[in-house]
Amino acid sequence: MCQLFALNSREPAAVTFAFTGFSARGGATDAHSDGFGLAFHEGNACRRFVDHGRASDSVLAEFLRTHPIRARTAVAHIRKATQGAVNPANCHPFVREWQGREWSFCHNGDLKDFHPRLDGSHLPVGQTDSERAFCWMLQRLRRQFRRGLPDWPQLAPAIAELAERIGAHGKFNFLLSDGHALYAHGHTRLCWLQRRPPFGTAHLVDHDLELDLATANGPDDCMVLVATEPLTRNEAWQFFAPGELRVFAEGEEVWRQVPSPAAAGAALPALALRPA
Amino acid sequence: MCQLFALNSREPAAVTFAFTGFSARGGATDAHSDGFGLAFHEGNACRRFVDHGRASDSVLAEFLRTHPIRARTAVAHIRKATQGAVNPANCHPFVREWQGREWSFCHNGDLKDFHPRLDGSHLPVGQTDSERAFCWMLQRLRRQFRRGLPDWPQLAPAIAELAERIGAHGKFNFLLSDGHALYAHGHTRLCWLQRRPPFGTAHLVDHDLELDLATANGPDDCMVLVATEPLTRNEAWQFFAPGELRVFAEGEEVWRQVPSPAAAGAALPALALRPA
Numbered sequence: 001m002c003q004l005f006a007l008n009s010r011e012p013a014a015v016t017f018a019f020t021g022f023s024a025r026g027g028a029t030d031a032h033s034d035g036f037g038l039a040f041h042e043g044n045a046c047r048r049f050v051d052h053g054r055a056s057d058s059v060l061a062e063f064l065r066t067h068p069i070r071a072r073t074a075v076a077h078i079r080k081a082t083q084g085a086v087n088p089a090n091c092h093p094f095v096r097e098w099q100g101r102e103w104s105f106c107h108n109g110d111l112k113d114f115h116p117r118l119d120g121s122h123l124p125v126g127q128t129d130s131e132r133a134f135c136w137m138l139q140r141l142r143r144q145f146r147r148g149l150p151d152w153p154q155l156a157p158a159i160a161e162l163a164e165r166i167g168a169h170g171k172f173n174f175l176l177s178d179g180h181a182l183y184a185h186g187h188t189r190l191c192w193l194q195r196r197p198p199f200g201t202a203h204l205v206d207h208d209l210e211l212d213l214a215t216a217n218g219p220d221d222c223m224v225l226v227a228t229e230p231l232t233r234n235e236a237w238q239f240f241a242p243g244e245l246r247v248f249a250e251g252e253e254v255w256r257q258v259p260s261p262a263a264a265g266a267a268l269p270a271l272a273l274r275p276a
Numbered sequence: 277m278c279q280l281f282a283l284n285s286r287e288p289a290a291v292t293f294a295f296t297g298f299s300a301r302g303g304a305t306d307a308h309s310d311g312f313g314l315a316f317h318e319g320n321a322c323r324r325f326v327d328h329g330r331a332s333d334s335v336l337a338e339f340l341r342t343h344p345i346r347a348r349t350a351v352a353h354i355r356k357a358t359q360g361a362v363n364p365a366n367c368h369p370f371v372r373e374w375q376g377r378e379w380s381f382c383h384n385g386d387l388k389d390f391h392p393r394l395d396g397s398h399l400p401v402g403q404t405d406s407e408r409a410f411c412w413m414l415q416r417l418r419r420q421f422r423r424g425l426p427d428w429p430q431l432a433p434a435i436a437e438l439a440e441r442i443g444a445h446g447k448f449n450f451l452l453s454d455g456h457a458l459y460a461h462g463h464t465r466l467c468w469l470q471r472r473p474p475f476g477t478a479h480l481v482d483h484d485l486e487l488d489l490a491t492a493n494g495p496d497d498c499m500v501l502v503a504t505e506p507l508t509r510n511e512a513w514q515f516f517a518p519g520e521l522r523v524f525a526e527g528e529e530v531w532r533q534v535p536s537p538a539a540a541g542a543a544l545p546a547l548a549l550r551p552a
Contacts, residue, residue: 088321088323089318089321100400123376125373142396
């Protein structure tokens with residue numbers, strides 16, 4: 001399996017502190033040592049750094065821990081391979097352009113017998129179930145939204161439905177972003193927290209390191225962190241309900257939906273937490 | 277304007293030495309200081325590093341100069357902005373997936389009144405004429421090669437035709453690769469050389485640095501370097517004829533074509549230098 005991490009923030013923010021804790025799990029404090037990736041969304045563009053080395057001691061990971069790149073949305077992944085060789089092609093996040101925006105996707109889980117028919121609009125470069133799922137999701141969204149550029153109020157229900165369909169094939173915790181919103185699906189395990197003023201001090205779980213958030217952030221800053229396991233040991237991480245999709249924009253939760261346990265397709269009403 | 281650099285090699289090779297000379301032109305020995313990019317093709321996948329800082333002193337460029345990443349094809353670009361703001365979205369190389377391969381593209385030139393109709397299969401993320409041209413080229417190739425995965429013998433004539441059509445709008449020197457072949461179009465200025473045993477010593481133009489190629493390479497190595505201006509001062513760089521497209525694979529030139537000066541569409545016969 002793998003682990004996921006993301007930041008969504010009102011103002012561009014660095015992830016060097018969080019990534020220091022997260023990347024330790026890529027070979028030092030945990031066994032996710034088959035590669036890693038970190039993608040920064042800036043407007044419609046996405047800059048992706050991936051390597052198939054261990055995140056705990058890769059020189060690229062060290063560069064990313066020590067050179068802050070500020071972004072409103074950043075997503076990261078550390079890999080423990082289940083499907084596909086250990087090479088750059090199979091490192092998450094995967095990135096594809098749709099509607100003039102670069103979309104990033106990373107997955108924690110393992111999909112069985114998931115070989116959907118792909119029409120060629122997006123095809124996998126590597127061999128993972130994860131990239132196949134991402135390509136199929138974008139293909140479905142392309143067909144559903146042929147005209148104009150949908151935003152999260154239109155996309156969220158469509159993504160929730162796709163998540164439920166793919167989740168029938170196995171564990172499907174994922175992070176998806178176009179830089180405008182962060183879609184986080186907690187199928188079996190995912191947690192999140194919001195940081196806003198007054199800021200305290202954060203202590204990493206995986207490193208003997210703490211950060212004074214009041215010094216690192218401005219008075220108007222507001223941000224959400226999402227991770228497979230809590231990254232800090234003194235903040236109030238909340239776990240997703242099974243199958244829950246939460247959408248974050250500008251550091252706030254804006255939408256969430258928990259599927260009905262009774263039947264696929266009979267989801268509980270979506271909760272739009274604020275207008276688009 | 278901008279400058280281009282590429283390596284195509286039989287065996288995976290590092291570009292740290294060449295990139296040291298090339299990136300000096302991004303603010304130190306020349307004025308291409310509006311961003312840079314370096315992409316490494318590994319199989320069907322491409323890892324791209326871009327930054328909108330000066331290549332001569334960006335910390336990311338320094339990382340790339342000092343940490344060799346070995347690849348069979350690498351392409352690089354330093355930018356002097358003509359169209360589009362200075363930001364990551366407008367840094368070359370641009371990357372898109374088509375047919376399960378990641379394609380990289382970078383451009384030196386300036387296209388006027390080039391606003392082709394894009395069908396949405398690939399759309400620009402930034403604002404450059406270059407990315408628009410790349411999206412349109414891939415759109416045309418998608419339509420022409422709907423089935424199967426074409427290789428360079430099929431793609432080269434199609435790319436030559438597209439290069440000539442787009443070149444009617446302005447200077448269009450470019451590098452394009454899918455990791456299997458390198459397509460280099462010398463519209464107005466581009467040069468290349470091949471390195472093969474016996475290897476000598478290379479002296480950079482832009483730095484007081486030399487490299488013993490016999491030490492850096494094995495006895496079976498063979499590689500092609502392409503650049504806007506020669507990178508070394510003691511090797512036999514050859515300039516492209518105006519409008520010439522050359523295709524390189526596994527460190528060898530495999531195809532070339534010079535368009536007829538008389539009329540568009542009446543190109544001289546293409547020269548396939550070896551069977552696919």
